[in-house]
Structures are given as C-alpha cells and as structure tokens.
Amino acid sequence: MSGHSTYEPKSAVGKWFESRLPIMGLIHSSFVVFPNPRNLNYFWTFGGILAFMLVAQIITGVVLAMHYTAHADMAFNSVELIMRDVNYGWMLRYLHANGASMFFIAVYVHIFRGLYYGSYKAPREVLWILGVIIFLLMMATAFMGYVLPWGQMSFWGATVITNLFSAIPGVGEVIVSYLWGGYSVSNPTLNRFFSLHYLLPFMIAGVVVLHIWALHVPGSNNPSGIEKKTDKDVLPFHPYFTVKDAFALCCFLMVYVWFAFYIPNFLGHADNYIEANAAVTPSHIVPEWYFLPFYAILRAIPDKLLGVLAMFGSIAIMVVVPWLDTSKVRSGSYRPVFQIFFWLFAINAVILGWLGSKPPEGMYVVASRICTVYYFAYYILVLPLLGLFETPKSLPASIADSVLGKGGSGSAMASGAASSPSTKG
Amino acid sequence: MKSIKTLIAVVALAGLASGAAFAQSHEREIPPRVTWSFSGPFGTYDETQLQRGFKVFHEVCSNCHSLNKIAFRTLAEHGGPGFSKEQVTALAATFKVKDGPNDAGEMFERPARPADFWPAPFPNKQAAAAANGGAAPPDFSVIAKARTYERGFPWFVFDIFTQYQEQGVDYIASLLPGYEEAPAGVTVPDGKYYNKYFPGNIIAMPPPLQDGAVTYLKGADGKPQAPETVQQYAKDVSAFLMWAAEPHMEQRKEIAFRVLVFLLVFAGLLYFTKKKIWANVEGHA
Numbered sequence: 005m006s007g008h009s010t011y012e013p014k015s016a017v018g019k020w021f022e023s024r025l026p027i028m029g030l031i032h033s034s035f036v037v038f039p040n041p042r043n044l045n046y047f048w049t050f051g052g053i054l055a056f057m058l059v060a061q062i063i064t065g066v067v068l069a070m071h072y073t074a075h076a077d078m079a080f081n082s083v084e085l086i087m088r089d090v091n092y093g094w095m096l097r098y099l100h101a102n103g104a105s106m107f108f109i110a111v112y113v114h115i116f117r118g119l120y121y122g123s124y125k126a127p128r129e130v131l132w133i134l135g136v137i138i139f140l141l142m143m144a145t146a147f148m149g150y151v152l153p154w155g156q157m158s159f160w161g162a163t164v165i166t167n168l169f170s171a172i173p174g175v176g177e178v179i180v181s182y183l184w185g186g187y188s189v190s191n192p193t194l195n196r197f198f199s200l201h202y203l204l205p206f207m208i209a210g211v212v213v214l215h216i217w218a219l220h221v222p223g224s225n226n227p228s229g230i231e232k233k234t235d236k237d238v239l240p241f242h243p244y245f246t247v248k249d250a251f252a253l254c255c256f257l258m259v260y261v262w263f264a265f266y267i268p269n270f271l272g273h274a275d276n277y278i279e280a281n282a283a284v285t286p287s288h289i290v291p292e293w294y295f296l297p298f299y300a301i302l303r304a305i306p307d308k309l310l311g312v313l314a315m316f317g318s319i320a321i322m323v324v325v326p327w328l329d330t331s332k333v334r335s336g337s338y339r340p341v342f343q344i345f346f347w348l349f350a351i352n353a354v355i356l357g358w359l360g361s362k363p364p365e366g367m368y369v370v371a372s373r374i375c376t377v378y379y380f381a382y383y384i385l386v387l388p389l390l391g392l393f394e395t396p397k398s399l400p401a402s403i404a405d406s407v408l409g410k411g412g413s414g415s416a417m418a419s420g421a422a423s424s425p426s427t428k429g
Numbered sequence: 430m431k432s433i434k435t436l437i438a439v440v441a442l443a444g445l446a447s448g449a450a451f452a453q454s455h456e457r458e459i460p461p462r463v464t465w466s467f468s469g470p471f472g473t474y475d476e477t478q479l480q481r482g483f484k485v486f487h488e489v490c491s492n493c494h495s496l497n498k499i500a501f502r503t504l505a506e507h508g509g510p511g512f513s514k515e516q517v518t519a520l521a522a523t524f525k526v527k528d529g530p531n532d533a534g535e536m537f538e539r540p541a542r543p544a545d546f547w548p549a550p551f552p553n554k555q556a557a558a559a560a561n562g563g564a565a566p567p568d569f570s571v572i573a574k575a576r577t578y579e580r581g582f583p584w585f586v587f588d589i590f591t592q593y594q595e596q597g598v599d600y601i602a603s604l605l606p607g608y609e610e611a612p613a614g615v616t617v618p619d620g621k622y623y624n625k626y627f628p629g630n631i632i633a634m635p636p637p638l639q640d641g642a643v644t645y646l647k648g649a650d651g652k653p654q655a656p657e658t659v660q661q662y663a664k665d666v667s668a669f670l671m672w673a674a675e676p677h678m679e680q681r682k683e684i685a686f687r688v689l690v691f692l693l694v695f696a697g698l699l700y701f702t703k704k705k706i707w708a709n710v711e712g713h714a
C-alpha cells in the first residue's frame with residue numbers, strides 16, 4: 005500500500021524482524037503516516053466502524069459457535085441454552101444478532117456516502133466494486149446466520165429465499181436442491197448454512213484487505229471531490245484521523261449498546277422465538293429489515309423470474325455505476341440538481357424498505373412498483389443524463405482552499421461576490 | 430440550497446403521510462398497555478409478583494402448558510422470583526421424573542432435583558393436542574417474546590426511544606381475561622371459545638382463570654398480597670412468563686447502564702482530545 009515508508013524500527017529485535025518481514029513498516033505507512041485529505045467529514049468514519057463491526061461479529065460468532073448445535077432438532081434449544089445457561093451467553097447472542105443490524109446500518113451510510121460524493125468515480129472503480137462484493141457477501145452471511153437459531157422466521161425465510169433460485173430456467177431446480185441438500189429446507193440445509201456462515205466472514209475479511217489496498221493507491225476521496233495535490237491538502241492518519249475515528253466509533257457503540265442491551269428484540273421477529281415447524285406457515289413471512297428494500301423490489305414484479313432478476317439486478321447495477329455516471333464533477337456538493345435526485349433516491353430506498361415489510365396487496369404493490377421504477381431510473385436515466393445537462397457549481401482550486409474558504413463552493417462564492425462591492429465600496 | 434431542502438422535506442413528508450394513509454386493517458383488538466415493574470432502562474422484576482405469577486402458573490396453567498427450558502434451580506437464581514434453595518429443592522421433590530437406565534438396564538422414576546427441568550404435562554405434542562380439542566398448548570419458555578402485535582408507523586419509531594418492548598406480555602395479560610360472548614353472526618365451534626384479543630378470535634383454550642381460583646399469600650394485615658381476581662392473576666402470570674423468557678433481564682439492563690455511562694465519558698474525553706489535536710490545523714475547529 006502506498007504512503008511514505010519512513011518507518012525506522014528502534015529496537016534491535018524490531019530491526020531484525022523488519023528486515024525479514026517488513027509488516028510494521030506496512031502498517032506504519034498505511035495507518036500512521038498515511039496522508040488523508042484534511043477535509044474528511046464524519047461520513048468518512050464509517051469505514052473504521054465497519055472494520056470494527058466485522059471483528060466484533062467474528063469474535064462473538066466464534067464464541068457462540070462453541071456452544072451452538074447445528075442440528076434441526078437441537079439448534080433452537082441450543083440457542084436458548086446459550087441465552088440462559090452459558091455465562092453471559094445472552095450478551096454474546098444479543099451482541100451478535102444486533103451487531104448484524106449495526107453492521108448494515110454502517111454499510112448503508114458508507115454506500116450512500118460513496119454515492120453522494122462520487123467516490124465510485126475514476127480512479128476508484130475497483131475499490132467501489134470490491135465494496136459491492138463485500139456487501140453481497142455480507143448479505144449472504146447475514147441471511148444464513150438468521151437461519152441458524154431455527155425459529156419459524158429462520159425456516160420460512162430460508163424457504164422463500166432459496167425457492168427464488170428455482171425461477172432460473174433449466175438449472176433452477178438443481179441449484180435449489182443443492183442449497184437444500186434434500187427436497188426441502190431441513191437438517192442438511194441448516195448444516196451447510198452453518199458451515200458457510202462460519203466461512204463467509206473470513207472471505208469478507210479477505211476482500212476488505214483488497215478494498216483497503218485499492219483505497220490506499222489513490223487515497224480517500226473527500227467532500228470536495230478534488231484530488232489531493234500538495235502537502236497542504238493532507239494530514240497524517242495518526243493522530244488526526246485515529247482520534248476522529250475513535251470518537252465516531254464511540255458514539256456508534258452507544259447506539260449499538262442501546263439496541264443490544266435495552267431493546268435486543270426490537271429489530272428481530274417475535275415468530276423467531278417459535279421453533280421451526282414445516283407444517284405451520286407464519287401469517288407474514290418477512291426478512292430482516294436490511295433486506296426489505298430488495299424484498300419490496302422482488303414482490304413489485306408479478307413475474308417470478310423477472311422479480312428475481314430485478315432483485316439481483318438492483319444490487320448488480322451498482323457494479324456499473326462508475327460508468328453510468330457521466331458527470332465531470334465528482335462531489336455531489338457541487339451538483340445542485342443531482343442533490344435533489346440523490347435525496348429522492350435515499351427517501352425512495354427507505355420507503356421501499358417500509359413497503360417490503362407490508363403484505364404484497366393493494367396500494368402497497370402499486371407504491372412498490374413506483375419506487376422500483378425510480379430506483380432503477382436513478383441509475384439508468386438520472387446518472388447518465390444529469391452529467392450531460394447539469395451545470396455544476398465552480399470548484400475550489402484545492403482541498404486546502406475548500407477548507408480555508410478561498411474559492412469555496414459556488415454559492416459561497418456567489419454570495420461573497422455579491423456582497424463584496426457593498427462592503428468594499 | 431434552501432429551496433432544495435424544502436422540496437426534499439415536502440416530498441419526504443408526503444411520502445410518509447401517504448404511507449400512514451394506507452390504513453392498516455386490524456382484525457383484532459390492540460391490547461391496552463400495562464404498567465410493568467420491569468419496563469424501561471431501570472426496570473426490575475417484582476419478586477412478590479413473580480412468586481404470585483408462579484403460583485398461578487403452577488396451579489392452573491401447568492396442567493396444560495409445558496415450561497421445557499426452565500430448570501427448578503432457575504427459580505432460586507438471582508434476578509428471578511427469589512425462592513430459596515430449600516424451597517426449590519422441596520418443590521422439585523414433589524415431581525417425579527423418569528431417569529435411567531440403571532445398572533439393571535431399566536428406566537425408573539425418581540423425585541425431581543433442582544437441576545431437572547420443569548416436567549411437561551403431556552408426554553408429547555400429539556397427546557397435548559388430543560387432550561385439548563386438536564390444538565396443543567404452546568410451551569411457555571419464551572412465549573412472552575414469541576407473541577406480539579403490530580405497532581405500525583410511527584409508533585415503532587418511538588418505541589426505540591421509549592424502549593417499549595412489552596408487547597408480548599401486554600398481549601398475554603389481555604388475552605387471559607379477554608373472553609367474551611361471540612358477536613352476532615360469529616359461530617364458535619364446539620370446544621372453542623371467543624376471545625377478542627386472540628388473532629382470528631376463535632381459541633381452543635377454555636377461559637383458564639376464575640376469580641378466587643388461586644389463593645395468594647396473606648400479608649401482615651391478614652389480607653391477600655394482591656386481589657384474587659382474574660385481572661390480577663393475568664398480570665402476575667404474565668410477569669412470570671416475561672421472567673421465564675428473559676431470566677437475565679435485570680443483569681442486562683444493569684450492564685447496559687454502566688456501559689453507556691462509560692461510553693459517554695469516554696466519548697467526551699475523545700471529543701476534547703480530538704479538538705485539542707485538531708486545534709493547530711488552520712481552518713478546523
């Protein structure tokens with residue numbers, strides 16, 4: 005990873021080791037002296053928060069796995085034993101279950117940050133695509149994790165989602181039977197999901213390394229969207245951004261603790277405290293909240309195959325965003341028209357989420373369709389056309405200028421110019 | 430800029446309003462809220478209430494409902510009904526459990542010990558269903574968390590801040606006294622009953638409680654600790670079920686408070702450290 009390699013081990017052991025494996029130098033150049041744009045705002049602290057959440061999920065998860073039994077007849081009971089008889093087992097389980105939600109809150113902020121400030125644009129396309137891959141892996145991990153407690157929603161959620169693959173012409177049925185390991189969601193399904201649920205987080209960790217590697221080639225984007233040019237534009241990672249990230253993480257943890265310790269079941273479903281039963285279908289089968297917008301897109305379309313395609317397409321389309329957006333200006337801060345469409349997109353996503361939790365009938369379906377159309381139109385129409393027609397505000401000359409107010413945003417400049425004659429004259 | 434933000438706010442409000450306008454059809458009555466000692470950030474269980482609730486469970490509900498995941502010893506654990514070890518041992522000894530095989534290879538019955546789990550009233554689900562008109566009484570271990578009712582927008586958002594999460598117990602406390610004559614036009618099949626809080630209203634459980642059916646311990650004044658009424662029984666047994674579903678709730682909320690205070694102080698320190706470090710950078714606060 006780039007950055008100045010100025011690391012000088014002080015001790016003899018340090019020198020001996022560094023000449024054989026220069027890992028301390030790598031860490032030093034990546035997380036100590038690494039030059040970050042000085043104007044990063046708090047939206048840039050979510051990367052660190054995500055890294056923390058991944059580690060938190062792995063630690064709580066590995067300890068849970070020491071007590072959990074992946075068997076259709078015992079899984080539900082073993083989770084209850086964790087809750088009751090394992091020392092602090094309730095804490096592990098509630099931290100893990102709510103940790104998944106916090107992980108998704110953080111990743112959604114992180115993704116919308118990227119969409120707003122144009123962080124996906126050249127030269128960060130690969131970085132962005134690696135992010136989309138992490139997001140997909142997270143979704144797969146969380147989906148399979150939710151199956152493990154083997155409650156009613158675990159079972160029926162797994163049934164509905166795995167069944168989607170049967171819509172694929174030709175090979176669909178085969179894929180589904182491999183997912184199930186049988187002819188329905190049953191013990192083999194639970195076993196393979198547990199295996200994969202243990203595996204995927206470590207694959208995420210691997211892709212995160214690539215993600216950070218790709219990040220440290222051009223360095224972070226920033227709210228102005230202008231690349232760093234001189235030393236005046238940057239500050240070393242430590243202490244400036246370590247302390248800022250630590251403060252943000254601490255605030256985030258308060259939210260996490262509020263949920264995990266005070267309202268641990270708020271984000272879950274009461275039905276998942278009923279043991280899985282293939283003979284009783286719950287009245288509403290609803291996925292976890294973080295899947296709801298995609299679930300709404302799935303159900304907005306009457307045809308099963310097209311619905312599945314739309315749902316996966318809604319994530320896949322993020323891969324090509326760097327090439328759909330034609331704007332020369334990177335940051336949304338300098339694109340007044342873009343801002344309108346962006347915030348509509350964000351609100352649209354929230355409404356889609358709410359619609360995903362409603363039964364697919366009447367007005368809900370109509371609303372889901374309208375929202376689905378806007379979701380795709382944002383990517384396919386707005387981003388390409390807006391870049392061609394929109395007149396952006398004028399950009400500051402450098403990151404330092406954007407902070408120190410020389411130049412500044414277009415509106416600031418305009419008002420400054422308008423007021424200057426009267427103040428000067 | 431201003432106008433953009435106004436526009437967005439208007440669209441957002443319109444979106445939410447139209448969302449709320451999709452009137453939700455309630456096919457059942459919303460249970461009224463009960464004031465519980467265990468709600469809120471500092472909530473704790475009321476030991477005497479749990480003991481009364483346990484008595485109701487033991488004398489009435491346990492004839493039909495199992496409580497599979499609760500061992501007798503849990504009744505003496507901290508943060509629960511607060512029975513003594515001796516009381517629990519004596520209580521366990523009144524039950525017989527199957528054990529074995531012994532050295533002769535035979536199964537045998539012995540009195541239960543505190544480490545044993547609460548014995549189920551029926552040998553299996555089929556037997557339970559057969560004895561109850563085809564509907565097996567559900568297990569009670571987590572039932573207070575396994576039932577809820579829909580809060581709807583915007584209440585569910587407020588619930589995050591008010592920490593209202595007693596939907597399950599509120600429902601049970603209303604269900605038990607919620608039996609009524611079926612309204613005209615609704616036919617209740619034989620062996621079923623009409624309950625205004627049960628989803629679908631037709632329930633297989635006969636009204637389990639009657640005034641005076643359970644005798645509560647007497648206080649110093651010679652009167653029962655609490656009124657021996659259906660309403661009171663329902664509340665007490667619901668509180669007991671909440672404890673059964675969340676036996677570590679008190680500890681959880683205690684830890685939550687400590688962790689939050691720690692994080693708050695730590696965040697404050699980090700905030701000022703951050704300010705200090707950034708103070709020498711031109712253009713930053």
Ligand code: HEM
Nearest residue numbers: 061062065066068069072101104146149150152153202205
């Ligand atoms: C990307 C990181 C991870 C995410 C997003 C995640 C998500 C989840 C979710 C949503 C559940 C269901 C929780 C519930 O409702 O009870 C779960 C359960 C579980 N997870 Fe994870 N998990 C992650 C990493 C891990 C790891 C690394 C392990 C360990 C090997 C693990 C082990 C378990 C076990 C044993 C359960 C079942 C116990 C339970 O349901 O609480 N998880 N996970």
